[in-house]
Amino acid sequence: MENTLIEMQFALDTFYFLVMGALVMWMAAGFSMLEAGLVRSKNTAEILTKNIGLFAIACTMYMVVGYDIMYGGGILLDGISGTGDKYSNAADFYFQVVFVATAMSIVSGAIAERMKLFAFFAFAVVFTAVIYPMEGAWTWNGDAVFGLFKLADLGFADFAGSGIVHMAGAVAALAGVLVLGARNGKYDAQGNSRAIPGANMPMATLGTFILWMGWFGFNGGSVLAMASKESANAVAMVFLNTNAAAAGGVIAALLLVKLLWGKADLTMALNGALAGLVAITAGPDTPSALEAALIGAVGGVLVVFSINVLDKVFKIDDPVGAISVHGVVGLWGLLAVPLTNSGASFSGQLAGAGTIFIWVFGTSMVLWLVLKAVMGIRVSEEEEFSGVDISECGLEAYPEFTK
Amino acid sequence: MENTLIEMQFALDTFYFLVMGALVMWMAAGFSMLEAGLVRSKNTAEILTKNIGLFAIACTMYMVVGYDIMYGGGILLDGISGTGDKYSNAADFYFQVVFVATAMSIVSGAIAERMKLFAFFAFAVVFTAVIYPMEGAWTWNGDAVFGLFKLADLGFADFAGSGIVHMAGAVAALAGVLVLGARNGKYDAQGNSRAIPGANMPMATLGTFILWMGWFGFNGGSVLAMASKESANAVAMVFLNTNAAAAGGVIAALLLVKLLWGKADLTMALNGALAGLVAITAGPDTPSALEAALIGAVGGVLVVFSINVLDKVFKIDDPVGAISVHGVVGLWGLLAVPLTNSGASFSGQLAGAGTIFIWVFGTSMVLWLVLKAVMGIRVSEEEEFSGVDISECGLEAYPEFTK
């Protein structure tokens, strides 16, 4: 009977992983819809192709080699066959693989509307096979960074990946945008930023709600256990705090834009929600509900300023605001951990953020430059003008609507 | 080992609450998409902003004070810290908070296309902090109504909230619509109702499917326990009946409109599904599958007539049919309970419905009138003509499509 009980725990934990993983997988749809809503209609089919393609690539490359690099388990998962100690190792892989895809999804939005599709896919292959798994190994798997030092020893803590997943994705995106340059027409002759409105706000909002929902899996699953009172309580608090932070992010962003510009800019409310979620991701387990809401609210404020500063001051053209939402706010999330978690230190968080930044930015930059040299990463000016849907995908997203 | 077993029950019940709660949270996306599909394109971005904003407000205000009013637990949830007796109290909060948001979502559709955004948000703050929690305390928490009488003593039963959530939301909406008036152009000089078609039927349909799915959490989670044979069976029956009622609502509404008008009006099929769901919500645990289907079917018939009567006879302009779907059918749901549940009585149901109506209608009416006096609740005629997207949000939902 004891055995049966242990099996039940095994079963419940495995089930919990699978359900949480399915929610994270659902985030792939969220990113697709968010990005499809925030680009112009002439670039919509391409960004959809990019998103479903990158998800498939991430799932495949992580299976081939990424998971092995990050956690062991064998090339092509040959150590994974649906067994395991406390829960099925297949469930663990399933849960981990959707995280890789999330990191990769972040990149696609920032470089939208001007990049060659297959150059992006080539980047995705390397990022999901090597770049992400390496830094994942140093953090969540506790490996020493190039055998030199362990981040955990320095007091680094990133519960569900504000830094490891979100900031990493944003840093890869930043490198891409720097190599790629801004969209034609984004900056006028005087260098003034011009607004390029996205084509479909309901899609963007749907995407945000999908991400909000999926994030319960992202953070909730990162407790990594459910079948005891303690872990069940922990998962419940993580759900509660994740929701509170997202709500705080929306309210803060909405009030701020209303004060600044007199209008309740929907896109900022959406980014505020995501910023709240990114901000809490590094430590959804330790704050109280109020603290979580405030951490999210600071994220919501940050994202509004960050989007504007990156756009107007640094001329970094990020059509969906991914670098601000996931990068700047991801860093904030890391730095907020020591406020409520005595196990983490500011210096440790900075060390971790620095390590992730240097590794991901360096390798990504090299990779983008190689791709640029080898196959080119930017579509021609004419293709960009007519839209990448026609040039890359050969079809239109809304053939009957657009003009 | 007995302890481990008890912990397992705790864990399973907590997990169940979280999964059901995530499904209910998902309903926020459903309402957003439904409403975004049923308004005109010039008012779409605003209703999306309204929906994500109200969700954030509901989550925050219920955390600050609402949950404490309704169930105790302390201001700012200071009694909630992820502990609990049979399941984590954090999971309970998480499950309850998404219900408040549902009630509030109902209001946004009815007052669409003409209300000031921040007046709506102000209403949402009070509704989710006080109005809903008060009636929630009298019903689900069993408090005496103003210390006078207990509704449960009168034979009132509302399993998952046909009255407490849905009718309450619809009554608040009704008060709002009465204060606000109809949209310009909705009634011609002779008082004839004019159709104002919604802009995006796939969105509206998606919203309905999301709500249908989320409703399994709404009703299924309201069993409040899973970790025993009895409760597992109960949850399963609730799922089965919820689905049967929704199906009954669709079929009844579709056949009726086909008979009445010769056309299979999609919007009525959608409202029929929701009506079936609202109707069964007060008592999804006691009927057989056939009874559930019939309760839903009556809801589907009612909603078709109700929408037409409210529109044409009472000139109540409710762009999405929320007052009919959630109010009229919510009442039907309450009244249907005694048909299959001997624990409820008609008089008790009427008493409960009356109490909810008087409290919510009275307080909402006062609140709308105060808001009207203090800040105004209606946009200017010109803003309404050009669409509230530009005036309230400063952007367009479909900048490249609309004319």
Next chain:
Amino acid sequence: MENTLIEMQFALDTFYFLVMGALVMWMAAGFSMLEAGLVRSKNTAEILTKNIGLFAIACTMYMVVGYDIMYGGGILLDGISGTGDKYSNAADFYFQVVFVATAMSIVSGAIAERMKLFAFFAFAVVFTAVIYPMEGAWTWNGDAVFGLFKLADLGFADFAGSGIVHMAGAVAALAGVLVLGARNGKYDAQGNSRAIPGANMPMATLGTFILWMGWFGFNGGSVLAMASKESANAVAMVFLNTNAAAAGGVIAALLLVKLLWGKADLTMALNGALAGLVAITAGPDTPSALEAALIGAVGGVLVVFSINVLDKVFKIDDPVGAISVHGVVGLWGLLAVPLTNSGASFSGQLAGAGTIFIWVFGTSMVLWLVLKAVMGIRVSEEEEFSGVDISECGLEAYPEFTK
């Protein structure tokens, strides 16, 4: 205490069924969005009506008589009252009923843009009440085919329904398309196929992601147990393989179309994902991750060729590619089972596929012809030209956008 433990297993298994079932129910939204995105805007409201209507009909007819035919349980579920041995029989019904709806959903896409709505509904009534339940009884319930032979004895295995659900739906669709004929304008005077692009690619992509997510429930739930180490491991492997196959399908389809036509046709990537999912459905439990990915990839390749051959060579006009995705690839899925599962044989798979084909094609053909004679199944040429939205539903899907 042993009792409590057994009850816990019961509860966990029941919960697992309900969660998996909710995911499968969600596939109804996926089919709706996929099909709504792949038809022209003038036929969008009708296909949405068709999808929500067929789901309601499937749920109702399977309750009335279908489940009884397939598994016993009594007319109108009078044997189902939320009890059961290892899990709640209500949960079993809930899980099974959404499968019927899936099979039926497959038909709606293939006959889109030209069929009378109520003729389709009439077909749905018979298909979900009798045609599907009969073949379901022969396969999953192990009944002898007309009392003659048992498919299981011949070595037939179809884990989650590549044949029983997907191919069956596709075969019914094929019969329908043959009786109905192609859309006007699909083939020119010389018989050349003309492309008729779908109106809304983000919707189609969303639908695909929904299906991908729902498929975890479809395949994962088909393990039919969770509350032991063995079954938990099995479910986890099924999730992992399902995901790997879908990813394989996307990559194979994308690479193939890029090679063939130089463009990354999004619609083929979407069909590739679905093909991967259909392919793995007959046996997601036995392959390794790599094998699953390859089975999916073959599905992705097959679907591209099949769509083109059916369209150009056989002049079978299937607007969404349902016959290829679910039929041709469903057959491939069946045939792939013996490659990794020694319990199945090629001859058994062929016998099963043949039985399903003959039964479903024969009965469907008769039914379509009867409907054609009795009420007509095709709208008039003028109605087809103006779009079935107006003629069947009386409204437009996008009244403000289309031209």
Next chain:
Amino acid sequence: MKMVTAIIKPFKLDDVREALSEIGVSGITATEVKGFGRQKGHTELYRGAEYTVDFLPKVKLEIAIIADQVNSVVEAISTAAKSEGEGKIGDGKIFVSSLEQVLRIRTGETGSVAL
């Protein structure tokens, strides 16, 4: 015959159409156009960056009539399309040009009977 072309505000379309049918005009072709004129567009805001929508949605009506009707048609349009009171910038313009020939495709009739 003459072709009268009027650029009006979109929400005046119903009024203008009614006014025209009252004086017996039975055929109109309407097009959605964008107008640049004295009336300036408005500023929208998207993620903190302002942008000007400097065209304004207008409706263009084309009405073919016999020469005798020009004055009554122009007056009907201008009365119906003018904003209440003094009129407002952006109320629109009416252009008249000459039309040499008209043909009704259905019947092949030409000239004023074809209008």
Next chain:
Amino acid sequence: MKMVTAIIKPFKLDDVREALSEIGVSGITATEVKGFGRQKGHTELYRGAEYTVDFLPKVKLEIAIIADQVNSVVEAISTAAKSEGEGKIGDGKIFVSSLEQVLRIRTGETGSVAL
């Protein structure tokens, strides 16, 4: 030179274009318009309330040609645009007006060579 303006049913566009290219017309500008005419719109139903869509989608073609071609162009259009048999209400109209000058932007050519 003349400007021929034709209002036709949208689904006749391909036929008309073909007919025109057969007689050597190489340039056409098409616009989606809404027509109000003898042909009445249809009634739609939305949530039990009827409403009339009283404009009909039409396509307007503008074709600049030399004067000599007017008759052949008008005939080509009217033949191709006419509904089978007797023709149907709503088949459309053809208007001809005079054109004073034409210029091809690319080359600066003017007059009939610019057409």
Next chain:
Amino acid sequence: MKMVTAIIKPFKLDDVREALSEIGVSGITATEVKGFGRQKGHTELYRGAEYTVDFLPKVKLEIAIIADQVNSVVEAISTAAKSEGEGKIGDGKIFVSSLEQVLRIRTGETGSVAL
């Protein structure tokens, strides 16, 4: 008075508008049109079946002016609308026709003051 009608490439709209406002043109009506001309459309691919999109999106500008301005307006447009270098097929056309009357709805003014 004259009516100048120009068919141009959509992305030249801003340049043309600027060029026109520099020479004092204050009113323009723009319409999205589809052009069939020498410039051929492109082929799209949908599920393996090719199809040709043989119309090209163009913008039609209508500008009513006094006769004296015709030359400067035509030149401003053609300079601004011409593709860099030699010009490209599809750069568009300019048509000029005569305008008999103009009326500003707001004020009732007619003739050149109404422009």
